[in-house]
Amino acid sequence: xxxxxxxxxxxxxxxxxxxxxxxxxxxxxxxxxxxxxxxxxxxxxxxxxxxxxxxxxxxxxxxxxxxxxxxxxxxxxxxxxxxxxxxxxxxxxxxxxxxxxxxxxxxxxxxxxxxxxxxxxxxxxxxxxxxxxxxxxxxxxxxxxxxxxxxxxxxxxxxxxxxxxxxxxxxxxxxxxxxxxxxxxxxxxxxxxxxxxxxxxxxxxxxxxxxxxxxxxxxxxxxxxxxxxxxxxxxxxxxxxxxxxxxxxxxxxxxxxxxxxxxxxxxxxxxxxxxxxxxxxxxxxxxxxxxxxxxxxxxxxxxxxxxxxxxxxxxxxxxxxxxxxxxxxxxxxxxxxxxxxxxxxxxxxxxxxxxxxxxxxxxxxxxxxxxxxxxxxxxxxxxxxxxxxxxxxxxxxxx
Ligand code: GDP
Ligand code: MN
Numbered sequence: 001x002x003x004x005x006x007x008x009x010x011x012x013x014x015x016x017x018x019x020x021x022x023x024x025x026x027x028x029x030x031x032x033x034x035x036x037x038x039x040x041x042x043x044x045x046x047x048x049x050x051x052x053x054x055x056x057x058x059x060x061x062x063x064x065x066x067x068x069x070x071x072x073x074x075x076x077x078x079x080x081x082x083x084x085x086x087x088x089x090x091x092x093x094x095x096x097x098x099x100x101x102x103x104x105x106x107x108x109x110x111x112x113x114x115x116x117x118x119x120x121x122x123x124x125x126x127x128x129x130x131x132x133x134x135x136x137x138x139x140x141x142x143x144x145x146x147x148x149x150x151x152x153x154x155x156x157x158x159x160x161x162x163x164x165x166x167x168x169x170x171x172x173x174x175x176x177x178x179x180x181x182x183x184x185x186x187x188x189x190x191x192x193x194x195x196x197x198x199x200x201x202x203x204x205x206x207x208x209x210x211x212x213x214x215x216x217x218x219x220x221x222x223x224x225x226x227x228x229x230x231x232x233x234x235x236x237x238x239x240x241x242x243x244x245x246x247x248x249x250x251x252x253x254x255x256x257x258x259x260x261x262x263x264x265x266x267x268x269x270x271x272x273x274x275x276x277x278x279x280x281x282x283x284x285x286x287x288x289x290x291x292x293x294x295x296x297x298x299x300x301x302x303x304x305x306x307x308x309x310x311x312x313x314x315x316x317x318x319x320x321x322x323x324x325x326x327x328x329x330x331x332x333x334x335x336x337x338x339x340x341x342x343x344x345x346x347x348x349x350x351x352x353x354x355x356x357x358x359x360x361x362x363x364x365x366x367x368x369x370x371x372x373x374x375x376x377x378x379x380x381x382x383x384x385x386x387x388x389x390x391x392x393x394x395x396x397x398x399x
Pocket of ligand 2: 056134203204
C-alpha cells in the first residue's frame with residue numbers, strides 16, 4: 001500500500017524527523033489561505049505547491065512549484081488541479097490531481113537521498129543513502145554506483161548509532177549536521193520497523209544554508225515516500241486509514257474486495273488461473289506463443305463461485321481483452337466451481353471473445369459436464385487438453 005506525501009510527512013513528524021509545516025487543499029480557493037498560514041512566520045515568504053498523487057517525478061513534470069505570494073500559490077494550484085500529471089512513473093495519459101500540499105518553502109544548500117528498504121539477497125533491512133539527492137536514485141545507481149552508501153540493519157538490534165554516524169561522514173555532513181542526520185536515520189529506521197514498511201524514502205533530505213541561528217545549517221526532510229506491507233495492515237490501523245481508493249486501479253480494487261489477486265497488465269489475453277505459480281507460468285507460456293497477457297489473476301484455493309464470477313466480470317469489462325484463457329489445476333479449488341462461474345458469467349455478461357478452458361484436478365469430470373451442458377450458450381468456448389495446447393489455441397484465436 002502507498003500513501004500520499006502529506007501523509008508520509010505526518011508519519012515522519014511523528015517519528016521525530018523535522019519536516020516543514022504544510023497544509024492540504026482540494027480547491028483553488030483554499031490555496032491563498034493555506035499559503036498565508038504556512039508562511040506566517042517566514043521571512044522569505046517562500047512556499048512550495050506540490051501535487052499529491054501516488055507517483056514521483058513531480059518536480060520535472062512541473063507539479064512542484066516554488067511560490068512567493070498568495071497569488072502565485074493560487075496560480076500554481078489552478079494549473080495543477082486542472083491538468084493531469086504525466087511523468088515516467090505515471091500511466092501515459094497521466095494522473096488526475098485532486099489534492100495539493102502547500103508547504104513552507106526552504107532554502108537549500110545541498111540535497112541528499114535517504115531510504116530504508118528490504119534487501120532480499122541478505123534478508124536484512126538496508127539503509128541506502130547518497131549525497132547525490134534530489135534526482136532519481138536509479139540513475140545514480142547506474143551512472144555512479146560509488147555515490148551510494150549502504151548499511152545493513154540487524155533484525156534484532158536495529159540500525160546502530162555508529163552505523164548512522166559512518167553514513168553521515170561518508171555523505172560529507174560536518175559539524176552539527178552529523179548529529180541531526182544521525183537522529184533522522186535512526187528515526188526513519190525505527191519508523192520503518194514499527195510501521196511495517198516496505199519502503200521509507202526521503203528524497204531529498206536537505207541541508208539549509210548556514211546562518212546566524214543555525215551556523216551549520218539545518219537538516220530537514222522535504223519529501224516523503226512510504227510503501228507498506230499489505231499483509232500487516234490489520235495491525236497498522238493508523239496507516240490503513242490513510243488508504244486512498246481514488247489512487248488505485250478500479251479493477252484491482254474490485255478484485256481485492258473479493259479476495260482475488262488481480263494485477264492489470266496491458267496485453268489482450270485475459271487469464272483466470274488458480275495459484276500464483278501457475279498464473280506466472282500461464283503468462284510465460286502465453287508470451288511463448290506470441291500473445292500478451294491482459295492481467296495476472298490468481299483466484300486462489302478458496303474463492304467462492306461468486307468471487308470467480310466476479311473475476312470473469314472484471315476480465316470481461318476490460319476493453320483490451322480479445323480472448324480469455326482459463327487455466328485451472330484443481331487442488332483445493334474445485335473444477336465444478338470454476339465451470340459454474342463460467343456459465344454464470346456467460347449468462348450475465350456473455351463471452352463475445354474466444355474462451356479457451358483447460359481444467360484438471362479435483363472434480364474435473366463434474367466441471368466438464370457442467371460446461372458440456374452449457375456449450376450451446378457459450379459458442380466461443382474451446383476446450384484444451386493441456387497448458388501448451390490452451391496457450392496455442394487462445395493465441396491463435398486472438399490472432
Ligand atoms: P518529486 O520530484 O516528486 O520527488 O518531488 P520533490 O518533493 O522531491 O521535489 C522536487 C524538487 O523540488 C526537489 O528535489 C527540490 O529541488 C525542489 N523543492 C521541493 N521543495 C522545495 C523547497 O521547499 N525549496 C526549494 N528551494 N526547493 C524545493
Ligand atoms: Mn522527491
